Amino acid sequence: xxxxxxxxxxxxxxxxxxxxxxxxxxxxxxxxxxxxxxxxxxxxxxxxxxxxxxxxxxxxxxxxxxxxxxxxxxxxxxxxxxxxxxxxxxxxxxxxxxxxxxxxxxxxxxx
Amino acid sequence: xxxxxxxxxxxxxxxxxxxxxxxxxxxxxxxxxxxxxxxxxxxxxxxxxxxxxxxxxxxxxxxxxxxxxxxxxxxxxxxxxxxxxxxxxxxxxxxxxxxxxxxxxxxxxxxxxx
Numbered sequence: 001x002x003x004x005x006x007x008x009x010x011x012x013x014x015x016x017x018x019x020x021x022x023x024x025x026x027x028x029x030x031x032x033x034x035x036x037x038x039x040x041x042x043x044x045x046x047x048x049x050x051x052x053x054x055x056x057x058x059x060x061x062x063x064x065x066x067x068x069x070x071x072x073x074x075x076x077x078x079x080x081x082x083x084x085x086x087x088x089x090x091x092x093x094x095x096x097x098x099x100x101x102x103x104x105x106x107x108x109x110x111x
Numbered sequence: 112x113x114x115x116x117x118x119x120x121x122x123x124x125x126x127x128x129x130x131x132x133x134x135x136x137x138x139x140x141x142x143x144x145x146x147x148x149x150x151x152x153x154x155x156x157x158x159x160x161x162x163x164x165x166x167x168x169x170x171x172x173x174x175x176x177x178x179x180x181x182x183x184x185x186x187x188x189x190x191x192x193x194x195x196x197x198x199x200x201x202x203x204x205x206x207x208x209x210x211x212x213x214x215x216x217x218x219x220x221x222x223x224x225x
Contacts, residue, residue, distance in 0.1 A: 044203075093212055099214060
C-alpha cells in the first residue's frame with residue numbers, strides 16, 4: 001500500500017472550513033484515496049473516498065490533484081464534534097483490502 | 112441497533128490468562144476484521160475473514176486465534192496474555208463489491224493486562 005503523509009495536527013475555528021491535506025506521491029493507478037476519522041475512544045468512521053475525480057457527500061468533500069499525488073479533505077462548516085484524528089489511506093478497491101493507518105492529523109475545532 | 116458490536120467493552124486480566132473478545136455485525140457483510148490500537152495510538156490490521164475463511168493474517172503471535180463460527184461473528188481468543196497485549200482491539204466489517212467498500216468499526220474493547 002502507498003504511504004501517505006499528513007500534518008500531525010491542525011486547528012480550525014468552529015463554523016469555518018477545515019482543509020486537511022494528504023500527500024500520497026507513490027499512489028498507483030488502481031488505488032483509491034480513503035478518509036476515515038477517529039473521534040476520541042471510538043472506532044474509526046468512514047468519511048469519503050475517491051479515485052481521481054472530486055467527490056462530495058453529506059460529511060465532506062474530497063479534492064484530488066490531477067496527478068493524484070495529493071488530496072485535501074474539506075469539512076465545509078466545522079463543528080466541535082468534528083474534533084478527531086483524521087486518517088488518509090490509499091488502498092486498492094478490490095477484495096478485502098486491509099486499511100493501513102498512518103499517524104493521521106489531529107484536528108481540533110475551537111469555539 | 113448497533114451495526115458492529117463487541118463484548119466486553121473493558122477487560123482487565125492478569126498475565127498468563129486466556130481471554131476472548133466477541134464481535135458481531137448485523138449488516139449482512141461477508142468480511143470481518145480485527146485491528147489493534149496500541150498505547151501510541153497506531154491502528155494495525157491483525158486478521159480478516161471472508162465468509163468464515165481466513166484471508167488476511169498479519170504477523171501476529173500464535174497466541175492470538177480468531178474464530179468465525181458464521182459470517183456475522185468473528186471472535187478473538189488470546190492465550191497466555193502478556194503485558195504487551197494491552198491495547199484497544201477493534202472489530203470491523205465490510206461487504207466486498209459495495210460501491211464504497213467501506214469498513215464499519217465496532218466501539219472497541221480495551222484490554223489491560225496486569
